[in-house]
Amino acid sequence: MASINRSDQFTATGAARAGGPGSLAGRTVSRVGFGAMQLERLRGDRGAAVALLRRAVELGIDHIDTAQFYGHGFVNEVIAEALRPEDDVLVVSKVGAEPDADGPIPLRLAQRPEQLRAGVEDNLKSLGVERIPLVNLRRADTGPGLRAEGDQLVDMDDQLAVLTALRDEGKIGEIGLSSVTPEQLRRGLPAGIACVQNAYSLVARGDEEMLELCVAEGIAWVPYFPLGSAFAGMPKVTDEPAVIAAARAQGSTPAQIGLAWLLHHAPNVLLIPGTADPEHLRANVDAGALTLDEATLAALDAVPTRSGDIALD
Template identity: 50%
Template sequence: MQTFPLGSHTVGRVGFGAMQLTGPGVFGPPRDHDQAIAVLRRAVELGINHIDTAQIYGPNVANELIREALHPYPADLALVSKVGGTRGDNGEWLPAQEPDDLRRQIEENLESLDTDRLAAVNLRLFARDGGDAPARIEDRDLFDRQLTAMIKARDEGLIGGIGLSNTSLEHLRIALERTEIVCVQNAYNLVDRTSQPVLDACTEQGIAFVPFFPLGSAFTADNPVLGNPVITKAATDLGYTPAQMALAWTLAVAPNVLLIPGTSSVAHLEENTAVRDIELPAELLTA
């Protein structure tokens, strides 16, 4: 299966994440502005019609690059953003979770991207420790108010669908009691399958599951995914890169998995996009 529904859009299962177009630490402008623009334009040339972004990437950088490179947007392009956070003066990732925060961030995304409607917006939930493990329900009243704000934005036509990011299975079940959820973004890769129960629930419900860090965290020195011996051996045996092997494995996990690998390199973009044509042998998937 080469495509999967994302709200009212049908998108290719390999999209593009704009986070790495910004400066180091997802803070400040890109090292090479022209190359960032070239990556975005090449993504569309390759048939990518799902771009994941956020106003807090930069902040204010990724969205402005997307607008400069691609506006007016192709009719089939699904622009997906996220809300629920802000950045400190030194680039810290900080929660901004009140309903008014969410509404303001949706409007900021629309303005910076110069569009009237986003295909979907993910509510980014923050764990108490600030990590990327799925957040637990700690304030049910707040979550209900957050959902109300997201539903209102969707019903007013500002967003096409509601997503959840960094969500627990409990959050997902509560949200589904109130409204349709079109996508979920959680950390998931060959080594870290903490979110497997959430992925399984999404598969059962027909919800797009969009793993972040499919190649391991971009913020750690060691990478247990790309250094995994099964991955490195398969890459050598089949003539692909370890990253391509890891991405192809992730695509094969379930038909509702949508990839959004990010890069600031046209060459890496082309390598990442090529995984949509890789079929891994069954025995390798088992290994």
């Protein structure tokens, strides 16, 4: 990871970086970022969506995670409208799926190389940029959730080849991987991997080996489902007695404790919690300022991992 000095504590707008400074795609960013998927809930009030993103910038967030298939381009368009060049926000996108308005769910896989290229082009257009600093490849080898089959079963080397070509063309800056195994990450290392996005939380730590590999390789770890799965029947961080006790002692919420634990757990962790609510946004930012003492961390570390195979984001 890149070295961090005192000047890195503040964003380009002068706000203290939410969660402190971290490193992603060769630059310093806030360790607490913003996952933009839930902005689709504000489709009926575009002004509120723009205002929420402006509030995120004011609160010291300069790392936003998005995708063209979030709201069929709506989310990217709002980001393009809300952000200003002087904000210097790192916008990260992903490819590997596309909208499917007529399907049983409004999303389908788009894993073939030509689909990945088209996905990058669509992201460039809706974000209104000529280059995306970081694009994550969303794989679909595990579930529950969308599983690759038929012509969507694509070798990762073929996918990395097209992303590397797009990087050489200057259309993307760095390459990330999402929903991958340690073996796949090792296969991808020669291509230059900037981050990994996998399902990971206090109650789902099956990827500890891969997290350690990312620390060793200087790769950012950006977990989705950071508070456990939202799917019925799967464990939630906020239900754990140790988390509830820590929240009570800290005067915070269980969700904030779950996010704070991730930031304390490894130096390369960056968070992208999502919300469509300004108060929830502020609570997520405040989680980045929590300090957990050794006794609290030990109690949280003792919580057993309760799930391994979690649905894709």
